[in-house]
Amino acid sequence: MNSKQVNFSKFSSIKIGDILDVTLLKNCKDFVKDSYLIGSCNNILIGTQPPPLIKLDKKYDYIKIENNQLKIGGATPSGKIASFCKKNNLTNFEFLSHLPGTLGGLVFMNAGLKEYEIFNNLISIKTCNGIKQKDEIEFGYRFTNISTPILEASFNLEYGFKQNKIELFKKMRANQPKNPSAGSCFKNPLGDYAGRLIESVGLKGRRVGGMEFSSIHANFLVNVDNGKFDDAIFLIQEAQKKVYEKFNIWLECEIVILDKRYLGDKSPLLKP
Numbered sequence: 001m002n003s004k005q006v007n008f009s010k011f012s013s014i015k016i017g018d019i020l021d022v023t024l025l026k027n028c029k030d031f032v033k034d035s036y037l038i039g040s041c042n043n044i045l046i047g048t049q050p051p052p053l054i055k056l057d058k059k060y061d062y063i064k065i066e067n068n069q070l071k072i073g074g075a076t077p078s079g080k081i082a083s084f085c086k087k088n089n090l091t092n093f094e095f096l097s098h099l100p101g102t103l104g105g106l107v108f109m110n111a112g113l114k115e116y117e118i119f120n121n122l123i124s125i126k127t128c129n130g131i132k133q134k135d136e137i138e139f140g141y142r143f144t145n146i147s148t149p150i151l152e153a154s155f156n157l158e159y160g161f162k163q164n165k166i167e168l169f170k171k172m173r174a175n176q177p178k179n180p181s182a183g184s185c186f187k188n189p190l191g192d193y194a195g196r197l198i199e200s201v202g203l204k205g206r207r208v209g210g211m212e213f214s215s216i217h218a219n220f221l222v223n224v225d226n227g228k229f230d231d232a233i234f235l236i237q238e239a240q241k242k243v244y245e246k247f248n249i250w251l252e253c254e255i256v257i258l259d260k261r262y263l264g265d266k267s268p269l270l271k272p
């Protein structure tokens, strides 16, 4: 089995983490139980006690048109997908020009911008547990019930790339901070906005160590000055506690925290 060393303070979008060994998944039999699959770490906060990590090999970085479908490998970056669609005059993927990630991470998170979500045009996924049709998968806002590595996804083909949508997505991004982050820190609770709630409890602009709830958009936990994992966790917990006390709403993390102390059910500090 191959592995490689990854410096997470450079690789992850939030610029936090040590230099760690990451196993490369070439075949599903390489998947080690209890290890955690990462994509390009645009939605992940790596802790100081991470689980064993695994990443798709670059053989899963491809995009092609086959049998009148768009077939994309799990390790393919969003920028490559957006460029391919522009070059081949395909529509429905314009939003990926402003959404960082790999196909596997995008599908697992059902990533999107407003009503444009990756599941909108999905047909099926190829996983380590075989092929799953869209109607066999539960999905919703930044949620799917997929529990196995996504190796490839197939999408409907629709021609007519729309440059005006690229401009629209660029505008949507204009109110977001430029500092390193992992995107939105919390999911928006039903009928409300995490950013509004964080601001209402006085945490917009709150800084601990090198981490801050951005003064530009409170739901972005940004790394302003060599921020550390503990600073990030402190702020996440402070926001959850204060928002719960004031509004009786539990802010659920959109960021995936990869640390043995906070994974799955072993996260007493992150639940009421």
Ligand SMILES: Cc1cc2nc3c(=O)[nH]c(=O)nc-3n(C[C@H](O)[C@H](O)[C@H](O)COP(=O)(O)OP(=O)(O)OC[C@H]3O[C@@H](n4cnc5c(N)ncnc54)[C@H](O)[C@@H]3O)c2cc1C
Residues within 6 Å of the ligand: 013, 036, 037, 038, 039, 040, 041, 042, 043, 044, 056, 074, 075, 099, 100, 101, 102, 103, 104, 105, 106, 107, 108, 109, 110, 111, 112, 113, 142, 146, 148, 149, 150, 151, 181, 182, 183, 184, 256
């Ligand atoms: C500045 C910024 C803005 C962002 N804006 C948005 C936004 O507007 N909308 C939005 O939805 N997201 C946004 N994000 C979050 C991020 O872009 C998405 O969550 C993206 O899907 C992450 O992809 P990734 O490959 O980096 O996945 P990672 O961050 O590496 O992983 C995320 C999750 O996906 C799982 N995963 C990764 N690859 C696979 C695979 N092959 N098979 C199964 N599971 C896998 C991981 O286990 C993990 O649970 C933003 C992030 C940043 C940094």
